[in-house]
Amino acid sequence: MDKYKITVFTPTYNRQRFLKRLYESLCTQTYSDFEWLIVDDGSTDSTEEYIKKLIKSCDKFTINYIKQPNGGKHRAINKGIHMAKGELFLIVDSDDYLTNQALEKVVYWENTLKNEKVKFSGISGLRVKETGELIGTTFNGMYKDTTYIERTKYGITGDKSEVFYTEVMRKYPFPEFEGEKFLTEAVVWNRMAVDGYLMRWTNEPFYICEYREDGLTHQGQEKNKNNFEGFTLWCKEWLEYTNSWILKCKIIGLYTWTGRNKGMSYKALEDKLQVNRILQIGLYMMTHLYKGIQYIKSCLNKLRRKNEHTFENANLD
Structure with a gap:
């Protein structure tokens, strides 16, 4: 039995200076049945001290914190999936944050799946920049039901804010290669799609992000090499x-x-x-x-x- 409806999961590495904004966005959520699970991927800054202070002072939601040796975001996700106590699993990077009604909208859209939930890996909202500019492209209308692989046929491109059923995620751990600290999340999302899992793609903005020069999305070709x-x-x-x-x-x-x-x-x-x-x-x-x-x-x-x-x-x- 899941203890929470949602696990908001944050993998982090030396991002203490950005965590306050994410924390504040969680404090202002209009939905409260969630935990914030943080896997610290071997940070050498003051992340651990900062999170422990938040754990002592936060009375709005539960914060669970785990620190592990540096191994990359995909290993942190594998750890997080094992530790999560929520029915739904939402990944929010440490330098990004949520809209105030994000979790409420997540639950609303998950409820629209009704008796068809077994067909779905989850639901998804939009990512937008702080200016309101959309990340990638989307479709006209309220929602589309399709797989991660087939989504481009409907004009859905770029990073979105996917929310997965935790039990589905546990079926698809990220492959780990010795000495490597990056693996694109698309490997797992594609595998879910090949097995027939649909995603309900919505036009609700859940997630606000800023692509930083030192972030994974800006390391480009080097991370593949x-x-x-x-x-x-x-x-x-x-x-x-x-x-x-x-x-x-x-x-x-x-x-x-x-x-x-x-x-x-x-x-x-x-x-x-x-x-x-x-x-x-x-x-x-x-x-x-x-x-x-x-x-x-x-x-x-x-x-x-x-x-x-x-x-x-x-x-x-």
Whole structure:
């Protein structure tokens, strides 16, 4: 029997300075049947001291805190799923926070599933920036029922605020590779989809976020290169799941480009991904050209902004 309706789960690593805002957003929730579960992934800042102070002073909800050796967000999620006491599991990163009615809306939408809950892995809301700008794209209407893999057919792209049934999550632990500290969450979400689990996607904003330069979403290609076994797993499984040759070509090109930047031979990459070497080389060249064009565009945009700034200052003088 679940003790709470919702576990708000926060994996954190050296983010003490941002936790106050998340905590305050939990204090202002219009729904109260939840726990805040924090897995500290080996922080070396004052996170532990700060959370222990909150535990002593907070009288609005239960805070549970666990510290483990640094192993990456996916290992923290595995730990959190094991410790969670809520029926629903909502991941909120330590430098993000929730809208005031987020948990109330989560429960509302979960209740709309009624007798069909067994078909669903959970429900999802939108992520927005502090400016109100939507992360990714969405559809017209109130909700869509589809899998994580099929969602793009309905115009649902980018990061969303997924809320999963805890028992479903426990069936799909994140694979762990020795020496690697990152694995995209899409590996698990895709596996749920392949097994037929639907998600009820809504247009309710649950989650407010800011993508920071030192965050996981900004580490880009380096995290794929440094966590190559996990990246290989994601690529291999996507190639099995998708029927889109355009997407297959993008994945093979990105994989080969990443592996070559890591210093791997075409033969080694061919053996790992089980893809024709000639195709790999061709797609690698196309990806290399695309990356070069993107870099040039980025440099030109920076130069344009610099010139605009110089022009504005000259006019002020």
